Structures are given as C-alpha cells and as structure tokens.
Amino acid sequence: MSTIGRLCQHCGEPFTARLADVARGWAKFCSKRCKAIEQESRTGQHAKHVARKASAPRIRTNVPVGGWQWRDSKGEFHYPANMETRHLFYTLRMIWNNFMPADARVGAVKLYEFGRFYTRDYLKQAIYRIAEELAKRDDMRPEWAAQLLQMRAWFGSAHLSISTGPLSVERAA
Numbered sequence: 001m002s003t004i005g006r007l008c009q010h011c012g013e014p015f016t017a018r019l020a021d022v023a024r025g026w027a028k029f030c031s032k033r034c035k036a037i038e039q040e041s042r043t044g045q046h047a048k049h050v051a052r053k054a055s056a057p058r059i060r061t062n063v064p065v066g067g068w069q070w071r072d073s074k075g076e077f078h079y080p081a082n083m084e085t086r087h088l089f090y091t092l093r094m095i096w097n098n099f100m101p102a103d104a105r106v107g108a109v110k111l112y113e114f115g116r117f118y119t120r121d122y123l124k125q126a127i128y129r130i131a132e133e134l135a136k137r138d139d140m141r142p143e144w145a146a147q148l149l150q151m152r153a154w155f156g157s158a159h160l161s162i163s164t165g166p167l168s169v170e171r172a173a
C-alpha cells in the first residue's frame with residue numbers, strides 16, 4: 001500500500017495517508033476527531049452566516065446600470081427624466097445647499113446627514129444631471145426658475161471642485 005506524509009488541516013500534526021485516499025480528496029485530517037472538529041466549526045460558521053443574513057436589514061446599495069440615477073433617502077433609484085419637476089428641483093436645491101459653500105446657498109436651507117453612498121463625485125454628478133434635466137422642463141415655478149438661475153450663475157463662472165472638503169467652487173482664472 002503506497003502512503004505519503006501529510007499535515008493535518010486541523011491540528012497541524014504530520015500523519016501518514018494512503019495515496020488512494022489523497023487521490024479521492026480525502027486524507028486531510030490525522031484523525032476522525034480532527035475531522036469532526038473541523039466539520040463542526042465549518043457548519044457552525046455557516047449556520048451563523050445564514051442567521052446573520054436573514055436578520056440583516058435589506059439595504060439596496062447597488063448602482064443600477066443603464067445611465068445615471070438619483071438615489072433617494074429610501075434607497076430607491078430614479079432616472080432624472082422620470083422625476084417630477086418639483087421633486088427634481090427640491091432634490092437639486094437640497095444637494096446644493098448641503099455641499100456648496102454657504103454664500104452659494106439658495107432659498108430655504110436644511111442641512112442633512114448623508115450616508116456613505118453619497119460621495120462627492122456622485123453629488124457633483126447629481127448637480128449637473130438634475131440641472132440638465134430641469135433645463136428641459138416647462139413647468140418650473142417662477143421662484144424655482146429664479147433659484148436655478150442663481151445656481152447656474154455659479155456653474156457659468158466656475159467649475160465644481162471635488163478635490164477636498166465640502167464641494168467647493170473654483171473660480172475660473
């Protein structure tokens with residue numbers, strides 16, 4: 001009977017295994033005891049993992065494919081083109097007032113906490129994408145249009161910087 005020296009995958013002790021067992025993918029443990037302990041820990045971990053998965057709240061964090069979308073506070077994604085003008089405008093103003101320097105703020109200001117999903121890059125995209133969509137709407141209220149113009153004034157003379165700190169505007173030289 002041909003044999004080979006192996007190390008137990010549980011206790012690390014060397015043991016002699018039959019080559020035939022090695023070929024079958026067996027011979028990983030020095031003893032039935034080590035095999036049992038290893039199996040128990042693996043199924044135990046698996047059971048814990050399953051339990052954790054079942055009790056974890058379902059949070060959608062995936063960014064959908066097929067074009068940029070706004071992720072609302074409930075974690076739902078919306079294409080700007082499918083958003084109501086009112087929703088678009090207040091979303092833009094909320095982002096703007098939270099991330100632009102104080103002297104750039106328009107209208108009523110409410111400050112919020114943003115989750116990790118809302119990176120500076122994502123919010124910068126949001127400002128441009130939503131403003132772009134709003135420009136196509138013909139049902140803007142006069143006060144929204146006026147505030148959008150105020151924001152656009154910052155777009156025209158400047159570009160939004162995402163390098164450090166809160167979103168800031170760098171004046172074009």
Ligand SMILES: [Zn+2]
Nearest residue numbers: 008011030034
């Ligand atoms: Zn062992």
